[in-house]
Amino acid sequence: MVNLILYIALGFIGLAVILTLYRFIKGDTSVDRIIALDVLTISSIALIGLISHFAGRVIYIWTLHWFTVY
Amino acid sequence: MKIKNIIVAFFLLLATWFLLNGKYDLTTLGIGIMLSLFISLVFCGKCEIFSEMNFSPKGILYFFTYIFVSLGELIKSNFDVARRVVSPSLPINPGIVEVETKLKSKLGRMILANSITLTPGTLTVKVEGDTFFIHCINVEHTDIEGATKDIVKKFEKYLEVIYG
Amino acid sequence: MNEIIEIIGAVITLIGAIFLFLGALGLVRMPDVYNRIQTGTKATTLGTMLTLVGIGIIHLDWYGKILVLIVFVLVSNPISSHVLAGAAHYIGIPLSKRSVVDKMSKKPVLTVKKQTNITETSEKEETKQN
Structure with a gap:
């Protein structure tokens, strides 16, 4: 059940990335392309969060553990 | 005013360190205190960001x-x-x-x-x-x-x- | 009980993903640069926040990193959109035809010699609209 809802969310984020790529390729001015790139980075953060759920480990949002382990 | 600035920056850095690590033992606390003290003393002495805040x-x-x-x-x-x-x-x-x-x-x-x-x-x-x-x-x-x-x-x- | 909490987290993630999709849709549909910045970089901020909060509810032991990520997104995102809007106005990209008022084109953004050219064109645009 949880995984089904999260797959639907993954589909919505994929659609968002496709629409953003349309604006990135077509963009009337250069500022439009920059905005599309900005939106792409923001939505990729959400995508990485979802992927780290499916991978089952926190390694994608995993920082600075090595300092205390070693 | 400089002291207040350094103290606020120190606690902010320590909180960020604990949130990033996600575990609360003595080793983490020691390394965190050392690192945040060093960073706040070196970099936050001259900036005046937090000295305008009202801590009542x-x-x-x-x-x-x-x-x-x-x-x-x-x-x-x-x-x-x-x-x-x-x-x-x-x-x-x-x-x-x-x-x-x-x-x-x-x-x-x-x-x-x-x-x-x-x-x-x-x-x-x-x-x-x-x-x-x-x-x-x-x-x-x-x-x-x-x-x-x-x-x-x-x-x-x-x-x-x-x-x- | 555990199951219910996980389903709540998944639903919050789904709402965030829908906001991300709506932001991208606004990026395609809006008529000029400034409105695209409005819908593009701010609906997606709430979308990313809600997605990360939902993941944090499903895995309760990740909350620290999720919190730090949310704070970084919240602090860095408005600054980038503010600078982008200022740069777009500085290089003279006009507002769309549907705009009501532009208080800013009367005063030049920076006092540079080349700026006079840009203000002239934007004033022409205004007279054309009137």
Whole structure:
């Protein structure tokens, strides 16, 4: 059940990335392309969060553990 | 004032360190205290960011109230913009208006401009002294007083206490 | 009980993903640069926040990193959109035809010699609209 809802969310984020790529390729001015790139980075953060759920480990949002382990 | 600045930066860095690590034992605490003391002593001696803040109980209470108020505004105006995007006729009414603020401290103005930008529908284009130029997706008042009352007042009454 | 909490987290993630999709839709539909910045970089901020909060509810032991990520997104995102809007106005990209008022084109953004050219064109635009 949880995984089904999260797959639907993954589909919505994929659609968002496709629409953003349309604006990135077509963009009337250069500022439009920059905005599309900005939106792409923001939505990729959400995508990485979802992927780290499916991978089952926190390694994608995993920082600075090595300092205390070693 | 310099001491206050260093102390606030130290606790902020220590909190970030604990949130990043996710475990609370003595080794983590020792390394965290060493690192945040070093960074705050070296880098935060000259900057004056936190020395304008008001750390009385009333200021701290207003700070947390301000966080919840701005989060509520964020969600409310996000639904408004989503409704405008989805509806087929695209009911927008854009324009750049001019507002004025009464805040004097630099950090207070920065947080005010960031909050205005973070609520969808309003976007700070330029800050010039006391004057903010704001791009609205739906302009209701074009004069300075009306626009100030619409956009700035709801954040300003909290920030005036925090950065008083 | 555990199951219910996980389903609540998944639903919050789904709402965030829908906000991300609506932001991208606004990026395609809006008529000029400033409105695209409005819908593009701020609906997606709430979308990313809600997605990360939902993941944090499903895995309760990740909350620290999720909180730090949310704070970084909240602080850095408005600054980038503010600077982008200022740069777009500085290089003279006009507002769309549907705009009501532009208080800013009367005053030049920076006092540079080349700026006079840009203000002239924007004033022409205004007279054309009137």
